[in-house]
Amino acid sequence: MRTAVVGINWGDEGKGRMVDLLAESYDIVVRYQGGNNAGHTVVNEKGKFILNLLPSGILRDSTINIMGPGMVIDLKHLTEEIERLKEKGVSITPDNLKISDRATICLPYHVMQDCLEEDRLKGKKFGSTRRGIGPVYGDKYMKKTLKMGDLLYDDQLKTKVSDLVEWKNLLFSAYGEKIELSSILEWLKKYSMILSPFVTNTGDILRKAEKEGKSILFEAQLGALRDVDYGILPYTTSSTTLASYAGIGSGVPELTPISVIGIVKAYSSCVGEGPFVSEMFGEDGNLLREAGGEYGAATGRPRRVGAIDIPATKYGILVQGATEIAITKLDILSCFKQIPVCTQYELEGKLISDFPYPSLLNKCQPHIEYLEGWSQDISDIRKFSDLPEAAQSYLLFLEKELGCKINYVSVGKERDQYLKMR
Numbered sequence: 282m283r284t285a286v287v288g289i290n291w292g293d294e295g296k297g298r299m300v301d302l303l304a305e306s307y308d309i310v311v312r313y314q315g316g317n318n319a320g321h322t323v324v325n326e327k328g329k330f331i332l333n334l335l336p337s338g339i340l341r342d343s344t345i346n347i348m349g350p351g352m353v354i355d356l357k358h359l360t361e362e363i364e365r366l367k368e369k370g371v372s373i374t375p376d377n378l379k380i381s382d383r384a385t386i387c388l389p390y391h392v393m394q395d396c397l398e399e400d401r402l403k404g405k406k407f408g409s410t411r412r413g414i415g416p417v418y419g420d421k422y423m424k425k426t427l428k429m430g431d432l433l434y435d436d437q438l439k440t441k442v443s444d445l446v447e448w449k450n451l452l453f454s455a456y457g458e459k460i461e462l463s464s465i466l467e468w469l470k471k472y473s474m475i476l477s478p479f480v481t482n483t484g485d486i487l488r489k490a491e492k493e494g495k496s497i498l499f500e501a502q503l504g505a506l507r508d509v510d511y512g513i514l515p516y517t518t519s520s521t522t523l524a525s526y527a528g529i530g531s532g533v534p535e536l537t538p539i540s541v542i543g544i545v546k547a548y549s550s551c552v553g554e555g556p557f558v559s560e561m562f563g564e565d566g567n568l569l570r571e572a573g574g575e576y577g578a579a580t581g582r583p584r585r586v587g588a589i590d591i592p593a594t595k596y597g598i599l600v601q602g603a604t605e606i607a608i609t610k611l612d613i614l615s616c617f618k619q620i621p622v623c624t625q626y627e628l629e630g631k632l633i634s635d636f637p638y639p640s641l642l643n644k645c646q647p648h649i650e651y652l653e654g655w656s657q658d659i660s661d662i663r664k665f666s667d668l669p670e671a672a673q674s675y676l677l678f679l680e681k682e683l684g685c686k687i688n689y690v691s692v693g694k695e696r697d698q699y700l701k702m703r
């Protein structure tokens with residue numbers, strides 16, 4: 282069994298919550314792209330956890346967790362994240378956490394470059410999290426980065442780093458800055474001592490698991506609309522967020538997901554800059570943001586919120602190849618007497634149902650329809666048939682409009698606060 286859990290919209294859909302739930306039925310959980318520029322929030326009997334780099338299966342004692350070669354890893358951030366979880370009683374050892382030797386290291390100068398560039402752009406900024414993700418992926422494709430496996434070969438590391446620093450300082454001179462080779466080597470030495478025991482060939486582990494018939498859950502970061510190729514460029518991340526990249530980013534290019542669970546929030550939310558057609562403002566927007574606790578898990582930034590966006594969601598389902606979807610945070614909509622749904626866009630006087638090229642999105646206006654709300658707490662409900670009739674109707678309406686079956690529905694933050702449609 283090979284399943285991918287992916288975001289259908291702008292990210293922050295609740296993937297970590299679903300991976301934590303599903304991980305009980307899987308032997309291995311793999312993060313296959315991205316870095317510490319987004320967070321997966323998980324609430325269970327052990328407490329509340331915000332995971333930026335670690336796979337969400339790390340909270341399951343019997344699950345092996347893999348950080349694949351498609352990831353970019355800030356060694357300092359990962360070390361601190363591991364320590365925070367250990368302080369809460371989570372066991373993390375080389376037995377249950379494996380880091381690919383081909384994963385890319387996000388160095389301090391990548392973070393520095395990210396911040397300098399966002400400051401230079403000023404009003405034209407992309408909304409970066411300032412954690413070095415764009416610069417490190419850029420360097421990766423220029424073949425000018427370090428891999429986690431380089432930490433295992435100390436005799437070659439200094440020469441590689443020296444060459445990289447010399448090259449990178451040509452850029453930093455334009456900013457009036459300079460990187461010191463000694464500081465980078467010291468940083469690498471400090472965190473290499475802690476993380477080297479976790480570094481291995483994750484492809485071999487996954488191939489062996491496949492032969493033994495073990496189940497694999499691929500975990501994506503962010504959502505389809507943040508994909509570097511198919512998202513709302515330039516307001517995207519710098520990696521491939523799609524399920525089709527799961528095998529490649531995990532270290533097993535020959536293995537692809539058999540099923541794809543697309544995660545869709547019952548309304549829309551978005552962190553950062555860029556077009557967001559269904560955005561809600563004023564009293565209703567503030568009500569929804571506060572009810573949903575819509576603040577970035579990685580950055581703490583207030584998220585922009587809006588009605589669920591049917592054109593954007595249908596597009597996300599398409600490019601993700603979702604075989605089913607899970608609706609999260611349905612309970613949050615209990616705060617509305619009438620629930621807005623963006624069913625189409627108005628573009629230059631015409632209604633359109635398809636998600637357009639990104640350059641046209643700023644010209645689009647939302648076409649809103651209102652469905653009856655249920656105005657009652659549903660967090661204790663565990664059966665679809667026990668939901669208020671209006672809540673049932675909302676889910677059935679979404680399923681019909683999106684053309685993809687809904688399987689899971691979350692009605693609260695806790696691990697057991699969910700139901701199955703059928």
